[in-house]
Amino acid sequence: MNAGAQSDAAVFPPVIENAAAGGRAVIVCEHASNHFPARWGDLGLTPDQARAHIAWDPGALGLARGLARRLDGVLVHAPVSRLVYDCNRAPDMAGAMPARSELHDIPGNAAITPEERAARTAAVYVPFHDGLHALLMDRIARGLHPALITIHSFTPVYFGTPRAVEFGVIHDADETLPRAILAEALARTPLRAELNEPYSARDDVTHTLRLQATPYGLPNAMLEIRNDLIATPQAESAMAATLAPVLAAAMAALTPEPAQ
Amino acid sequence: MNAGAQSDAAVFPPVIENAAAGGRAVIVCEHASNHFPARWGDLGLTPDQARAHIAWDPGALGLARGLARRLDGVLVHAPVSRLVYDCNRAPDMAGAMPARSELHDIPGNAAITPEERAARTAAVYVPFHDGLHALLMDRIARGLHPALITIHSFTPVYFGTPRAVEFGVIHDADETLPRAILAEALARTPLRAELNEPYSARDDVTHTLRLQATPYGLPNAMLEIRNDLIATPQAESAMAATLAPVLAAAMAALTPEPAQ
Numbered sequence: 001m002n003a004g005a006q007s008d009a010a011v012f013p014p015v016i017e018n019a020a021a022g023g024r025a026v027i028v029c030e031h032a033s034n035h036f037p038a039r040w041g042d043l044g045l046t047p048d049q050a051r052a053h054i055a056w057d058p059g060a061l062g063l064a065r066g067l068a069r070r071l072d073g074v075l076v077h078a079p080v081s082r083l084v085y086d087c088n089r090a091p092d093m094a095g096a097m098p099a100r101s102e103l104h105d106i107p108g109n110a111a112i113t114p115e116e117r118a119a120r121t122a123a124v125y126v127p128f129h130d131g132l133h134a135l136l137m138d139r140i141a142r143g144l145h146p147a148l149i150t151i152h153s154f155t156p157v158y159f160g161t162p163r164a165v166e167f168g169v170i171h172d173a174d175e176t177l178p179r180a181i182l183a184e185a186l187a188r189t190p191l192r193a194e195l196n197e198p199y200s201a202r203d204d205v206t207h208t209l210r211l212q213a214t215p216y217g218l219p220n221a222m223l224e225i226r227n228d229l230i231a232t233p234q235a236e237s238a239m240a241a242t243l244a245p246v247l248a249a250a251m252a253a254l255t256p257e258p259a260q
Numbered sequence: 261m262n263a264g265a266q267s268d269a270a271v272f273p274p275v276i277e278n279a280a281a282g283g284r285a286v287i288v289c290e291h292a293s294n295h296f297p298a299r300w301g302d303l304g305l306t307p308d309q310a311r312a313h314i315a316w317d318p319g320a321l322g323l324a325r326g327l328a329r330r331l332d333g334v335l336v337h338a339p340v341s342r343l344v345y346d347c348n349r350a351p352d353m354a355g356a357m358p359a360r361s362e363l364h365d366i367p368g369n370a371a372i373t374p375e376e377r378a379a380r381t382a383a384v385y386v387p388f389h390d391g392l393h394a395l396l397m398d399r400i401a402r403g404l405h406p407a408l409i410t411i412h413s414f415t416p417v418y419f420g421t422p423r424a425v426e427f428g429v430i431h432d433a434d435e436t437l438p439r440a441i442l443a444e445a446l447a448r449t450p451l452r453a454e455l456n457e458p459y460s461a462r463d464d465v466t467h468t469l470r471l472q473a474t475p476y477g478l479p480n481a482m483l484e485i486r487n488d489l490i491a492t493p494q495a496e497s498a499m500a501a502t503l504a505p506v507l508a509a510a511m512a513a514l515t516p517e518p519a520q
Binding site: 092095114115117118120121122126129134135138140141142143207210211215216 | 350351352386394401468471
């Protein structure tokens with residue numbers, strides 16, 4: 001839980017951990033935080049809503065942190081709730097500052113003026129992506145051949161319907177890394193893993209991949225873990241131990257090898 | 261000529277003119293300047309080489325400025341020679357910091373270390389694209405539906421061969437705006453206009469379009485004007501007067517209309 005852990009600055013660049021990592025993996029967590037900066041208040045949410053999956057991806061940050069550590073990768077995560085601004089959405093997408101999420105109205109997002117859309121975009125979205133971009137460009141320039149992997153969690157029950165999938169691997173234009181991750185997960189773990197579940201690129205969930213990886217030809221994948229499997233720090237750590245060898249094997253099959 | 265006109269700061273964000281423009285056009289000129297900041301010296305070039313088309317796109321900035329004014333568009337241009345860093349190239353492309361350009365060796369680029377590649381990337385490329393990105397995101401958030409048009413010039417003789425084309429319209433993934441511009445140019449002007457000449461996306465010349473427009477679905481085009489047609493301020497202005505109605509007509513045919 002990150003609520004209250006950050007200062008309320010004018011802009012909210014991403015938190016970067018393990019910046020000097022030598023591995024290829026750049027692990028990104030756009031929905032790491034359920035922090036609501038004072039500037040936007042609680043958007044009219046109840047405390048329960050502000051703790052629920054509509055505000056963030058519970059467990060995703062802990063898992064991402066464990067993966068970055070085990071893979072010697074960098075970790076980049078957003079410090080603000082996705083209900084203030086969802087950094088995995090462009091500024092003109094409805095989901096960027098959603099008026100409704102699953103069954104819940106978001107009162108503070110019901111009538112956002114163009115000026116407020118621009119202000120949130122400038123304060124949250126632009127600094128997040130600039131920070132990630134600068135990090136990727138530095139690694140590309142140094143010949144480190146980064147691979148971009150975004151980490152998300154999903155709720156086991158959505159609109160009242162249980163979800164059986166446990167581990168979703170989602171691709172955008174380049175299927176190489178996602179298909180390798182899926183194959184390794186099926187071979188190495190007992191997880192019920194599926195391609196493009198519970199979401200796919202058609203649901204506009206691959207914005208970060210399209211923006212940060214595709215223009216540079218970087219290997220990329222979006223991973224979705226059912227959040228009941230990463231509901232405690234111990235479970236996050238265990239899942240990181242399960243998935244790190246999967247990602248390592250999938251990245252090892254990529255070409256080119258990093259220049260080191 | 262921009263040599264010496266800029267201060268030698270640690271980073272080189274783009275110059276933005278007419279920032280409050282109300283029109284859709286965001287005019288970009290990556291090769292506007294032949295300025296060589298003191299930090300990198302003259303890269304071992306002769307004064308003639310530093311004034312030649314290998315260092316910048318002569319005439320492009322004047323034309324771009326005239327177009328922005330006539331179209332009520334924003335102008336975004338790079339303040340550093342493309343031989344220091346070509347902002348229309350990703351950091352791992354050979355052309356980003358070229359060791360050779362047409363017939364000329366670039367001594368200062370002959371043996372660039374990974375650290376120096378990263379330093380130039382951080383000082384020139386990243387600030388340029390962050391500045392353009394922030395501007396585009398602000399316009400998207402406000403519902404202004406920006407259209408991205410990059411302005412380049414090309415030499416009439418390349419590797420000893422004369423070029424007959426006068427006006428090249430280059431597309432990347434989305435052909436809509438480029439094909440409309442070509443049709444309007446053929447209908448409204450005496451220019452010898454061609455699609456994807458003298459370069460095309462296969463030559464890696466559409467990086468800015470791929471990075472800044474494609475992920476957001478923005479209409480986009482790259483324009484190339486033969487530099488003997490814009491060799492004086494008067495000629496730049498006359499070409500802007502010729503091409504502004506072409507671009508205005510092509511943009512007017514786009515959907516959606518800007519929300520105003």
